Amino acid sequence: MTSIPGPGRDRLPSLTGLRFWAALLVVLYHLSRQVGTVPYLSETVWYGRSGVTFFFVLSGVVLAWTYDGVRIPTKVFLWRRFARIWPLLAVSVGLSVAVWAVMGHAVRLDAVAATLLVVHAWFPQPVMFTGGNPAAWSLSDEAFFYLIFPALLALLAGRRARVWVWTAVAVTCVALVLWPALSGLSPTTRSWALDYLPLTRALQFVLGVVAGLALKRGWRPPVPLWAAVGLVVGWHLALIPWSHAVPDALWYSPYTASQWLSAPIFAALICAAARADLDGRRTGLGGTWMIRLGHWSFAWYLIHEIVIRAAVFHWGKPAPGAETLLFWAGVLVVSLAAAGTAYHWVEHPAERWLRRAGPSVQHSGRPDPRPTVGAQ
Template sequence: MTPLRIPPPSSRAPSSRLPSLTGLRFLAALLVVCYHLSRQVGTLPVLSPLAWYGRSGVTFFFVLSGFVLAWTYADAPVPARRFYRRRLARIWPLHALTTGASLAVYAALGAAVPVTAALWSLPLLHPWGRGTVMGGNPAGWSLGDEAWFYLLFPLLLRLRPGLRTAALCCAAGPLLWLAGSAVTDPALRSWLLDYLPLSRTPQFLLGAALALAVRRGRLPVLPLLPAALAVAAFHLALVPWHHAVPDPAWHSPYSASQLLSAPLFAALITATAQADLHHPGGPLTRRPWTLLGNWSFAWYLIHEITFRPWLHHHGHPAPGLPTAATWLLLATTSLTLAALLHHLVEHPLERLLRDRPAAPPPGPGSPGVVRPRPAPRTGAVGPGPAEEPRDAPVPSARPSAPPA
């Protein structure tokens, strides 16, 4: 296989450190957690209407995954097989562990145990089947999409996507959403538009194209505040839209929140990265935010599992203060578990599995090569994860299951 080549950056190549993306990852994970709390536990004024379609955070992670990997692998050659091993080391151990934990909770509560779906999820193939998409841990569906993105990534670098590709990816979301009008079965339409890896590929590709454009100096600096306000305005607009159109309808915000938000998230991610490059030391670079961002992948995978036993034993809380207290208890408990998983399982196993003993660098004729630069210091889509090496950002936080 011919080595993959990306033109070297200019002599004024920007710093590789993008710490604000890690803090941003935590905020996206928080959006997903609030989505599940609202739909599964109980609603709160203001917060629940804004988070009712918070599964859009998965779209954020898919775009972030493409951005971080393209940013990271733009220079020094790395064999494709090593890239795949690193990606697997990044996401699979925690995926396998939380899948086992999810199955154990299902069994302990007397619920049906999705053994077949769980088996398909171990090789990360579950989103390709309508009946297996949720795997053994509903939050882990996005890791199957990420695995597909990783498989494509060496070819993606070879094709050198640019701003025209980014524009086509921005158009793909609305076109797919409109195409949903031709599918009358809401469950089938949801699988095709929300979970199927092919439908989510433009989001990953959009992030990658913008990262390469920033690296090559082909994109003007985007203002951060307007990008953030645009994302907030989009989610505010979903509130009246939700009241006007029921979720099963093709033109509801259910799929639209995920397919139409990609360009806005891409602008926010790009603006945040550019702010780190040109004005380092922003608020999201501080230690508390980066620490929370590092925990976000584990939080994404474990939070919904912790909700089930509580709901089974205590039921739904009364509206008002009891619901707020339950939100706080479940969010802090699941975040504490996520911190433990990150430090005791995720990080140690990734370091153990990601690299074999050093070998001579590949030459011009070496098989399949992806080209990484020093990884942005951004912490561990949902997404999963998207960083390389260990310091880069992970789209972890990974996606959410549809409402029960």
């Protein structure tokens, strides 16, 4: 079995690099839908919200790979996850509410409170799960994943490989059944139940957990990295003719399918990249700048939609063509620069301070796990 890299913030650097590309997919999705389209590119990223599915699977992989075989009190684990996501969430919510106020858009205080308590995705009303910072809905799901992770790890760690295989098959099949099973709900309720509700999205996290456990025990994914990348690209290209044939409002449109059916494909990509790192092979995803951009990706995810909203309010939507492309470029540069600033001045220092201030592990010769790829 290949030895596991030693302690460090980026023991699986390719996964850190992949985080940037997943965040970029979400950013281009929002630019296409909220600003204006760029020929060919917008069609490819029209369902780029699937990048959130990537992050849900990645969280499961990283947490399982990091904490399998390591004894750590649940309160310490949960405090560290709080330190990881909450400070920047609070700052982004404040920034988002300020922009809403400048725009003259009323924001409900209960929606802001629910967002800060990371329970907003449990409410079926759109004004609640998007009220504070629309992009932050996924952190409500992540918070739920963190709560159930210690129990999941206790249940699945140490099992035979066939248990992990059948668990992966089971959660994938449940997703395939839920998608048509909830088709009778109203469009708004169906969208919430499939696209936002932490309970249903947890299927993607569980898939990541069993994949992470398998990787930790030396499993080699049957799909090489280049083929996994091709699967992801091919999947998003296949959504183009589907979107031309079926309106997004219908339950069998590619909107929800792009998020639900992509989980196994993203799991293959994550596992292939991680395996390449463990084998010491170069992937092009672990360079200095890719690592840096990967670290900024969480802040970019939380901030970019606020920048888009402010820019559209101030300048209006651009004319099609070169003006739209220029608008896109400006938003990308400004939002990414803001994300880098937020990472270095808020996210990273706040996490370190809170980790030091909170409960700690009583060392007994076992390694104290540190974030490996900064999964949100």
